[in-house]
Amino acid sequence: MFLDLDCELCRLCHERTKVVAPSGDLASPVVFVGEAPGEKEDLSGKPFVGRAGRMLDRLLEEEGLPRDSIMITNTVKCRPPGNRRPKADEVLACRLYLEDDLRGKQLIVCMGRTACEGLLNNQVVMRDCANQTFTIALGRERIDLVPTYHPSAALRNLEAREGLRRTIRLVKERFPEL
Numbered sequence: 001m002f003l004d005l006d007c008e009l010c011r012l013c014h015e016r017t018k019v020v021a022p023s024g025d026l027a028s029p030v031v032f033v034g035e036a037p038g039e040k041e042d043l044s045g046k047p048f049v050g051r052a053g054r055m056l057d058r059l060l061e062e063e064g065l066p067r068d069s070i071m072i073t074n075t076v077k078c079r080p081p082g083n084r085r086p087k088a089d090e091v092l093a094c095r096l097y098l099e100d101d102l103r104g105k106q107l108i109v110c111m112g113r114t115a116c117e118g119l120l121n122n123q124v125v126m127r128d129c130a131n132q133t134f135t136i137a138l139g140r141e142r143i144d145l146v147p148t149y150h151p152s153a154a155l156r157n158l159e160a161r162e163g164l165r166r167t168i169r170l171v172k173e174r175f176p177e178l
């Protein structure tokens, strides 16, 4: 991992407390990618430890996929002020770190529009593409990518919750050893 914990590649460095590094099993074949750290993540330096993280933990547990058997990361590693969506130039500045996270993986689970659009280079309508399998090129690698709902959508919306649950189930079916 070459993430620079003192990174100053974009404006998000001015207001963040901590750069949020990936967590879980960094060698896992599966990586879950979110949008950006929120307040709790910014303070702790760990991804998905706030309300959305608790929803993700709950679904992972209910579907029998241990959180420490997968890698969890974000599209941008620093909290955008007021939890606004990261801007395109911030996503681009952080892209080298994200690509480093993804290298060698067999499956990328993109949670929410920001993660999906960053990696598919296309606007997405989640209802149309959730739980379908795409393939992206990363250098010489081809890696499968599954779009799904963000855990914060799953907090508010039953369709999103069941969509994210289905994704976790698909991961468990494909990687029963996890």
Ligand code: URA
Residues within 6 Å of the ligand: 034, 035, 036, 037, 038, 041, 046, 047, 048, 049, 050, 052, 053, 074
């Ligand atoms: N939302 C995200 O996308 N990532 C986090 O780490 C927390 C909330």
